[in-house]
Amino acid sequence: MSVAAQPTVPDCALLVVGPLLAVHGLWTVLMARDRIRCKTSLARMTRVAELTQRALVRPLPADLGGLATAVRTRSASEGALVGGDLHDAVLLPSGPRLIVGDVAGHGLDAVRVSAAVLSAFRHAAATEPDLVRLAHILDDRVRDDLGDEDFVTLLLADFVPGAVRLVNCGHPPPLLVGRRLEVLESPCPSPPLGLSPTPSLQAVLLTPEQRMLLYTDGFTEARDAHGTLLALDRRVRAALGALTLDEALANLVGLVDRHAAAHDGDGHGDDLTLLLVQPTAGLLTGPVLPVPKNEDVPSAPQGNLGQS
Incomplete structure (x- = not known):
């Protein structure tokens, strides 16, 4: 076996x-x-x-109804194209209408509120002729999207022949670029959206020799290593006086980054939106429309960009 x-x-x-x-x-x-x-x-x-x-962040056309435009946007959130900043435009029979805003805070919550503001603007901007009423409409429609401490600074601008009409709800005032820089402070300041705004209308004369910069506080609150804010001085005026609008914004972004780099390393400490516009000769230079009684007195033109 x-x-x-x-x-x-x-x-x-x-x-x-x-x-x-x-x-x-x-x-x-x-x-x-x-x-x-x-x-x-x-x-x-x-x-x-x-x-x-x-x-x-839909791109704006280089020419919007006779208004030349250039835009630069940058989010402070890594990997994000947008943050709390917002901007958009629609073309009305009377001329272009622009919006620039800034949602308090960063991250997804700011993006969510920013989307709500833009949605409300795109829904109402083309049918509401009055800027003050439009500001109230936007405040009503985004109120449910805001927390107790949330708010949105907002600037609305209607460009009409020979002038621009502004409604500012707590937003940094635009810059008028001519022979000198003029900060277009609102005579009747209003709180931002979400904080019981009291919008009022402001009118400013605007000629083809002038440019206007609409922006968010990532521009004016850029700080250097000593905590000093970027000054609105001859360097800013020179940057904005470049031959083309795109060159002007490229120069301005470079100026902001050089100023802020020593403070936060890469100069990207906050969301940044820059919107530079200029009326084109022959399109927005018709007779200046009469200023309604509830508007502030327009400021006078400041002359050519090329002059010092």
Whole structure:
């Protein structure tokens, strides 16, 4: 009677290791497949997020109904195209209407509120002729999206032949660029949206030789290593007096970054929106429309950009 051969030690090892190797190989394949699936899903979500953000910051045409425009935007949030800043424009029969705003705070909450303001503006701006009423409409429609301490600074601007009409709710005042820089402070300051705004109308004469800068506080609150704010001096005036609007904004962004780099490393400590406009000769230079009685007295023109 023969005795069955007993497996040797190497045979036993093979019996144990073989299945383990097979399991490990299967696990590796499954993990690789999961990684590919996750990367594909992440790429798809990233693309959707990018398209969504680009829908919020629609590019403005270089010429909007006789108003030449140039825009620079930058989010302080890493990987984000937009933050709490917002801007947009519509073309009315009377001329272009612009909005620039800034939501208090950063991150997704600021983006959410920014989207709500833009949605309300796009819904009402083309049908509401009165800027003051439009400001109240925007305040009513975004109130439910704001927390107890949230608010939105807002600047509305209607460009008509020979002038611009402004409504400012707690926003940094625009700059009029002519022979000198003029800060267009509102004679009747209003709180921001969400804080019971009291908007009023301000009218300013605007000629083809002048430019106007609308911006958010990422421009005026840029600080250097000593905490000093960027001064609205001859350097800003020179930057904004470049030959083209795009060159002017490129110069201004460079000035802001050089000023702030020593303070926060890369100069990107806050969201930044710069919107530079200039009426084109022959399109927005018709007879100046009469100023309604509830408007402030227009300021006088300041002359050519090229003069010192």
